[in-house]
Amino acid sequence: MTSSSARPARPSDAPATPTPTAAASGRASGKAILLGEHAVVYRRPALAIPLSALQVRADVLRSNGPSVLHSDLYDGPLAAAPARLGPTVTAAAAALDALGVADESIELRIASNLPAERGVGSSAAVAAAVVRAVAAAFGGALDAAAEHELIQRAERVAHVSPSGLDAHAVRAGAPIWFEDGAVSPVTVATPLTFVVADTGIAGRTREAVAGVRTRHDEDPRGTTALLDELGELTRDARTHLATGDARALGAAMDRGHAALGLLGVGDPALDALAAAARAHGAWGAKLTGGGRGGCVLVLSRDDESAAEVAGALRAAGAAATWTTTVEATT
Ligand code: MEV
Numbered sequence: 001m002t003s004s005s006a007r008p009a010r011p012s013d014a015p016a017t018p019t020p021t022a023a024a025s026g027r028a029s030g031k032a033i034l035l036g037e038h039a040v041v042y043r044r045p046a047l048a049i050p051l052s053a054l055q056v057r058a059d060v061l062r063s064n065g066p067s068v069l070h071s072d073l074y075d076g077p078l079a080a081a082p083a084r085l086g087p088t089v090t091a092a093a094a095a096l097d098a099l100g101v102a103d104e105s106i107e108l109r110i111a112s113n114l115p116a117e118r119g120v121g122s123s124a125a126v127a128a129a130v131v132r133a134v135a136a137a138f139g140g141a142l143d144a145a146a147e148h149e150l151i152q153r154a155e156r157v158a159h160v161s162p163s164g165l166d167a168h169a170v171r172a173g174a175p176i177w178f179e180d181g182a183v184s185p186v187t188v189a190t191p192l193t194f195v196v197a198d199t200g201i202a203g204r205t206r207e208a209v210a211g212v213r214t215r216h217d218e219d220p221r222g223t224t225a226l227l228d229e230l231g232e233l234t235r236d237a238r239t240h241l242a243t244g245d246a247r248a249l250g251a252a253m254d255r256g257h258a259a260l261g262l263l264g265v266g267d268p269a270l271d272a273l274a275a276a277a278r279a280h281g282a283w284g285a286k287l288t289g290g291g292r293g294g295c296v297l298v299l300s301r302d303d304e305s306a307a308e309v310a311g312a313l314r315a316a317g318a319a320a321t322w323t324t325t326v327e328a329t330t
Contacts, residue, residue: 023059023109026132028125030054030114031169032196032288032297032324035256036178036234037119038212038263040163044231045179047186047238048169051120051196053322056112058129060137063107067092071110078108084116091127091154095134098142098150106137115320117202119289124166127154147171159205175326177238188329189244193306195277195298196288199269200319203294208265211292215264229259244328250283250299257286257296265291269317274298276316280309 029050036046067078069088074081081089088110096102108130114122131150135142142150148167155162165178175186216223233252240249257274260266266287274285277298282305288297298313300306303325310321 023061023107024133024136025057025059026129026134026136027055027057028128028132028170029056029121029173030125031121031166031172032194032295033119033165033169034175034288034297035237035252035286036165036230037289037291038209038260038265039227039230039234040165040178041161041209041212042216042227043180044227045177045234045238046163046165047175047177047234047241048165048172049175049194049324049326050169050173051322051324052173053324054114054120054125056110056114056122056125056129058126058133059109059111060130060133061107062137063105065105067105067108069108069110072112073116078106087123087154087158088126088130090157091130091150092134094150094153095131095142096138098146099135099138099140101138101140104138106134108133115198117204117294118198119203119205119287119291119294120196121166121170121289123158124151124155124162125170127151128167128170130154144171159209161209174329175241186238186329187242188326189242190246191328192241192246192249192326193300193303194324194326195282195300195306195310195313196295196322196324197273197277197298197310197313197318198295198320199267199273199293199317201267201269201293203290204292205290208290208292211264223263226259226263230256230263233259246283246299246301250285253284253286253297253299254278260287260291267292269293270296273313273316273318276312277309280312281305282309 034047040046116122151167270287277285283299285298
């Protein structure tokens, strides 16, 4: 498109060129679970932090033909989108329905730098951005609870029985405590720098959650003990955040990684990245999200060592790394 500065000046009496209707947009960010994944499905608490470097933007234009989707993963009629985009299709349909415009058509464009199936909230973030963009396009106001429920509908297509943690975390923009279906803010005494490293292996949250369920059915006592331990570690982590004890927080993350491994959601590639981070001075490291692939979350000592740890993680085979600082709240 020609920029307006390069365009010859239009005589003042010429008819104005109609401006195309601007697309309405919605955004959401990635998330990392600091502690409590899987245990949160069994009503233990969880802590999540935003990954603001990872963003999804959805743009919606009202249209006349059949609804279409433009994205890196698929370009074509929404109705013919592949099964892996089921959550996105569900989010769009659920939002249109909730706004009372189920018969309307849209042109939906999704731009995202969140890797899919890596435990950093891609499915929930895309759903959140789509719901927000559809609401903006049709001028409908959705309150936080309605927005959450629509994202959860999409998440149920992705994971069957999502706890609701991801749907909250991708909209929060700040660390959150999630317990009994409710979210509350978290006190952070000192800034903390985290590095997220991607194994490059697709995590399979649905299978991982089903695997924990099977383990629970087969060994309820042993599994409950692990879930209780994860719950305790999450409570400890909240205290360490509030007191600024990064060393203790890192130790809790290490123990969380071990417990998740015993729960059956680990992977040798996750162990290798966590070990590389610890060997390069990180306070702690653990898998984050569904596991069985996906990412590790590393607590570094400071900004400088975060850069060093990120380099070491890439040298150890990480497909990508992202660094994020959680600011102090006090
Ligand atoms: C996935 O990001 C987090 C899990 O705890 C599933 C859930 O909370 O629904 C594994």
